[in-house]
Amino acid sequence: QVQLVESGGGLVQPGGSLRLSCLASGSIFTFTRMGWYRQAPGKQRELVASIIIGGSTDYADSVKGRFTISRDNAKKTVHLQMNSLKLEDTAVYYCNARWAGMDYWGKGTLVTVSS
Numbered sequence: 001q002v003q004l005v006e007s008g009g010g011l012v013q014p015g016g017s018l019r020l021s022c023l024a025s026g027s028i029f030t031f032t033r034m035g036w037y038r039q040a041p042g043k044q045r046e047l048v049a050s051i052i053i054g055g056s057t058d059y060a061d062s063v064k065g066r067f068t069i070s071r072d073n074a075k076k077t078v079h080l081q082m083n084s085l086k087l088e089d090t091a092v093y094y095c096n097a098r099w100a101g102m103d104y105w106g107k108g109t110l111v112t113v114s115s
Contacts, residue, residue, distance in 0.1 A: 002026035002104045004095045009109030016113070017083045022095030022106055024076040031097040031104075034071050034078040038091035038111075045094070049080060062088075085113045 008020040020036065035050030049069040051057045057069055066085075071078040078095065090113045095106035 002028055002097065004097055004104055004106035006093065006095045006106045006109040009093060009111045011112045011114065012085055013115055014085060014087055014113055016085050017081070018085065018111060020080040020082065020093055020095075020109060020111075022078045022097075024078075024095075024097055024104075028097075028099050029076070030073050031076075031099045033096075033098040035096045035098075036069065036078070036080045037094045037096055038089075039094070039108075040088075040091040043091075048093070050096075051078065082111070085111075087113050089113050 003025045004022055006022050008018060012018050033050055033052045036048040037045050038048050039045040047060055048063055049059045049067055051069045051071050066083050068081040092108040092110050094108045097104045
């Protein structure tokens with residue numbers, strides 16, 4: 001049984017910062033890939049950032065240079081540092097972890113960017 005629990009969402013003004021965290025629990029020790037997706041109202045869920053076990057990262061073009069993903073394999077955590085937030089970053093952010101072809105999801109944390 002794998003559980004992913006996100007934290008760190010909230011309300012922030014444009015230009016502000018937030019740090020999301022995701023803690024994984026369960027029998028899988030090291031996930032092949034961990035990442036963050038987001039879903040804005042009326043839109044499809046999209047990949048924001050991902051990081052593989054070796055440390056290579058991938059970002060959506062819309063967040064490059066503003067967001068940074070990191071992971072701690074020993075603690076089974078993944079973080080998303082979000083800087084220079086924009087109104088269009090408002091969404092529910094979901095933690096994702098992949099292992100042996102299986103995707104696991106958290107329940108999501110709401111990020112609202114508003115003045």
